[in-house]
Each structure stands twice: as structure tokens, then as C-alpha cells.
Amino acid sequence: MGRYAYVNGSFVRHGDASVHIEDRGYQLGDAVYEVWALFDGKLADPEGHFARLERSLGELRIAMPMTRAALTIVLREAVRRNRVREGLLYLQVGRGVAPRNHAFPDGDVPPSVVVTVSAVDRAATEAKAAKGVAVITTPENRWGRCDIKTVGLLPNALAKQAAKERGAVEAWFVDDLGFVTEGASSNAWIVDAEGRLRTRDTNANILRGVTRFTLLDVLREEGMEVDERPFTPAEAKAAKEAFITGAGSLVLPVIKVDDHPVGDGVVGPMAMKLRRLYIERARATAI
Known part of the structure; x- marks a missing residue:
């Protein structure tokens, strides 16, 4: 079974996942991330990770891409599609895609969202x-x-x-x-x-x-x-x-x-x- 990633609203095969060449996370590091441990297919320490994500985004003045409830659904679906029980989930949220400029883009630019999931050998x-x-x-x-x-x-x-x-x-x-x-x-x-x-x-x-x-x-x-x-x-x-x-x-x-x-x-x-x-x-x- 192949791996799947979530990229800006769509689940795609991991090998086909990509971001725009002018994504600010790719070009300027203008993005934040979180990593959840997965136990029995569930997200560990949920409150702590969501709270830190929201704080990091706030410090960089990047909007939350969706409500916490909606994001939870996306993360759980990513875990389900990858059929991972024990592992790690990676979430990255960036300022979005805009012509390359150090200053923030003008206008309403939607944040970029990437989610990947990987398995961990707990015995190892x-x-x-x-x-x-x-x-x-x-x-x-x-x-x-x-x-x-x-x-x-x-x-x-x-x-x-x-x-x-x-x-x-x-x-x-x-x-x-x-x-x-x-x-x-x-x-x-x-x-x-x-x-x-x-x-x-x-x-x-x-x-x-x-x-x-x-x-x-x-x-x-x-x-x-x-x-x-x-x-x-x-x-x-x-x-x-x-x-x-x-x-x-x-x-x-x-x-x-x-x-x-x-x-x-x-x-x-x-x-x-x-x-x-x-x-x-x-x-x-x-x-």
C-alpha cells in the first residue's frame, strides 16, 4: 500500500505530492510545523501540540488555515489513509504562495498546509x-x-x-x-x-x-x-x-x-x- 500526503486541501500519493515553487515556506522558511507521536493510530498530547501550533502561527502572524476541529479531522484522515498505528505525523503550515519578496504578501493569501505520516517500529x-x-x-x-x-x-x-x-x-x-x-x-x-x-x-x-x-x-x-x-x-x-x-x-x-x-x-x-x-x-x- 502506498503512502498518502495532504497538500492544500487534497490527499495525494506521497510520491506525487508537491508545493508551488513560490511557496514561502520553501523559499523563505516562512512556516511552522508540529510533529505528533501516534499511538494505536491516535494523536498523542493533542492539546499541547494544537496550542503550540496556534502560538507559533500567532507569533509569525500567519492565520490558522482552518478551525482546530477541522484540522483534527484532516490529521485523523491522514493517519487512516496511511494505515499507521504506531508512528509520527508531520504538519507544516506556511504563509502561502506569493511572488518572492521578503515582506509579507499583500492581500488575502491562504496558508499552505502539508501533512505526512510515517510508521515507527516501537520494538526497535x-x-x-x-x-x-x-x-x-x-x-x-x-x-x-x-x-x-x-x-x-x-x-x-x-x-x-x-x-x-x-x-x-x-x-x-x-x-x-x-x-x-x-x-x-x-x-x-x-x-x-x-x-x-x-x-x-x-x-x-x-x-x-x-x-x-x-x-x-x-x-x-x-x-x-x-x-x-x-x-x-x-x-x-x-x-x-x-x-x-x-x-x-x-x-x-x-x-x-x-x-x-x-x-x-x-x-x-x-x-x-x-x-x-x-x-x-x-x-x-x-x-
Whole structure:
């Protein structure tokens, strides 16, 4: 069975999907996106993703292409047509098609909408989590509005490539003060040397991770405290555990930072417990 994509009002075969050559998302990166984890064919963390989408669009003054209810129908239909039960759904909304000009187009230009769906092998991802992954650190070189989930991801892509070339799966950006901001496609966490859960607060213009937000809610329900305070790469290397969170990684244990083992260099109990608790919540609340 072939894959299908949704492009500007129509479902088309994935291989035939295209956008206009003057789509501003393609030419100027003038677009935002969201990625949902799919559990049993349902959208995980729906409220968080829709709220962040609406906020990102508002910050860029791009209109919502349709109501949230209508968009939900489109996303569910994309999942149904692709027959994916466990996977990821990608949504991109841009300012639309207009003659190339840096300034916004005049007149009423309808936003561009693209939706794709891909399957994920959950058994393989669980095996990856049980083994743990490595991350590298890299100087922060992105623009100052990383809180907006735009498609302008060139620094992230370069950081991911650098990580791949060093046998790692993620890169953590480090700011001018020497603190980890976040990963190229995830939020960064540690269980520090004193046993405290730590992750950077979102007031630092880092991405307001939806998986991060849900996990914070889970932690509150479990009566577990979190110190929303930045940490350095040295603190991460001296930590008992580390992990990353995101729609693609869920809660993924980190056992090595810049080739330095974290803790005993093996997956710790806290990260795996939080992974289980997050997945249980995500499955229970998916729509």
C-alpha cells in the first residue's frame, strides 16, 4: 500500500505530492510545523501540540488555515489513509504562495498546509531506549526566537549531522554562558549528582516542548520535584543520569555526553521509569 500526503486541501500519493515553487515556506522558511507521536493510530498530547501550533502561527502572524476541529479531522484522515498505528505525523503550515519578496504578501493569501505520516517500529525504539544513546555538545548558533517552532532548521540539521558523524543521536546546544539550552530536536534533562531532576526553563526562549510539558505534569502527579534550572556540560557528565524528550524520542536515556560516560555509562532507573510513565499517559490521552 502506498503512502498518502495532504497538500492544500487534497490527499495525494506521497510520491506525487508537491508545493508551488513560490511557496514561502520553501523559499523563505516562512512556516511552522508540529510533529505528533501516534499511538494505536491516535494523536498523542493533542492539546499541547494544537496550542503550540496556534502560538507559533500567532507569533509569525500567519492565520490558522482552518478551525482546530477541522484540522483534527484532516490529521485523523491522514493517519487512516496511511494505515499507521504506531508512528509520527508531520504538519507544516506556511504563509502561502506569493511572488518572492521578503515582506509579507499583500492581500488575502491562504496558508499552505502539508501533512505526512510515517510508521515507527516501537520494538526497535524500545530496544534503543534500553541501550541508551550518546549526545554531543555544540555552541549555540541559532536565532533568538527558538520558542517559535519554525521550519528554519539549518543549524539544527548541521548539529544533527555532526552528532551522526561522531556516533551520537543528538546534539545539545550550549549558550555563551556555558549552559545547555536544548537539543537539536529535543529537550535536555539530567538527574544531577545530588539526585535532582533538572531541565532548563522555557523562559530562555527554548522550544516549549510538548513532551516536556506532559512529562512535567506526570512528575507533579507522582509527587516528584523538578528543578527548572540550566546545567552545564560538565554537570551533565557528572550526573547520575541524563535523557532527552521529544515527540520522536519520547523519553530517551542518554548514557554518554561528548564521549564521556554519564553515571555508570548505562541506562539508569529514573529515565526508564519516566519513559514508561510518559508512554502510559500519552496512550491514555491520545485522540
